[in-house]
Amino acid sequence: MDSKMFSSPGQKILRDMLSIPTAPFAEHLVVEYVERFCAKHESLKLTCDSVGNMLIHLRQGRRKIARPVCVTAHLDHPGFVAHRMLSAKRLQAFWRGGVPKEYFVGSRVRFWVDKTWVRGRVRSIKTVVSRGQRRAETASVEVPREIPAGSIGMWDLPEPKVRNGRVYARSCDDMAGAAAILSCINKLVRARHSCDAYFLLTRAEEVGFAGAIAATRLRTIPQRCFVVAMDTSSELPHARMGAGPILRVGDKTSAFTHATTAHCHHVAGLLAKKNRSFKHQRKLMDGGTCEASAYGALGFEATGVCLALGNYHNVDKKRKRIAPEYIDLNDFDNVVAWFVALARAEHPYTGRDENLLTLIREVELKNKRLLRTSRRQPR
Ligand SMILES: [Zn+2]
Structure with missing residues (x-):
């Protein structure tokens, strides 16, 4: 860093x-x-x-x-939360957030355990259809050791x-x-x-x-x-x-x-x-x-x-x-x-845009007379 x-x-x-x-x-x-x-x-x-x-x-x-x-x-x-160990080196983790399902399998991840990162790799995902789209719900992650439930998981990025x-x-x-x-x-x-x-x-x-x-x-x-x-x-x-x-x-x-x-x-x-x-x-x-x-x-x-x-x-x-x-x-x-x-700043709140109204009043004043007088007699 x-x-x-x-x-x-x-x-x-x-x-x-x-x-x-x-x-x-x-x-x-x-x-x-x-x-x-x-x-x-x-x-x-x-x-x-x-x-x-x-x-x-x-x-x-x-x-x-x-x-x-x-x-x-x-x-x-968007990230993972460890759920449970499926076997000695396989973790099931919840996925939460919007990332297309194609990006998961094979991607490297890391879990925060005892104040250090433990790295792993997504091997498969389970998807569900929600709001009209098929989305990742859980991931099966290959890990080198046990990851306690509740550990935070993120993509393995620097x-x-x-x-x-x-x-x-x-x-x-x-x-x-x-x-x-x-x-x-x-x-x-x-x-x-x-x-x-x-x-x-x-x-x-x-x-x-x-x-x-x-x-x-x-x-x-x-x-x-x-x-x-x-x-x-x-x-x-x-x-x-x-x-x-x-x-x-x-x-x-x-x-x-x-x-x-x-x-x-x-x-x-x-x-x-x-x-x-x-x-x-x-x-x-x-x-x-x-x-x-x-x-x-x-x-x-x-x-x-x-x-x-x-x-x-x-x-x-x-x-x-x-x-x-x-x-x-x-x-x-x-x-x-x-x-x-x-x-x-003080919000001059009146439910109206006071600055825009000031601007409108200025141009209104500037053109008012000409607008009237040019009605029948172009100027
Ligand atoms: Zn976001």
Whole structure:
């Protein structure tokens, strides 16, 4: 691992989190990392709901923001969880997450046992049909020793590294999101910026937003918040890696709350004026569905922000094999800066896009007279 390339404190958090084993319904090691992080900072208030989603509240300075942001990310990545030994050197493991079934047999995997990785190879899978597609459900894995039930399994890919400004790792989706949140908090705390913001880390997103849905049912997110769901999303021809983090106007399933998207866009615009290196994009990312759709459907004003991702879910389609996911390191730094600005901004919430209305009023005023007078007499 070239740790020199992860230079800033935020990038070190990214490297740390990308190294932690995680899988849907087996996020406990990431949870422990977040707990240790929160314990270091007195000003953070960490609460966990009854299903283990983590809510962090940071309020500094005197100002209470009427409508604070709640930035969310998820703690899992598609992966295996050991179930039982079928024989001395054959493990049956659950598979959870969206990876096409063709990529399993023959692929190398690793299980986290007693603080070390034990490597193995998938020999066969059992599939089921769910939501119209045949998907892997369990895998039979050849292993050199007994793997205790509950051990986390991931694809056997190298430790995180930076190459040509890109970060290659097993689990950018969504450790990059979770790390962006902790990096943002770290910056706010160190600079003692006046702010009032919530951050939610959810469990089991990869099986269908299980944690996020529970968080809305359990009222984990304060009702006065608007939600910004942070994720990574397959790079698209119109949404390129390195061109800045992407404000999503919607996903494959729904369009997000316009006033909330507009607020995030406005905050990014102000940031770009102050900081010339800040870049961002505003796009429809319809490659998949993200948690913002669930938050929106379940009653929150919600939008999404993502980083363009290569080898989504570790699938290298060109070479037809399992490979590290990758993101652009500048995109990561820029999304952290964006979250810092959002945590400090007042959402001028009226259910309308006030900035767009101001613009409309300006052009209306400019053209009003000519529009009238040219009605019968062209000018
Ligand atoms: Zn995913």
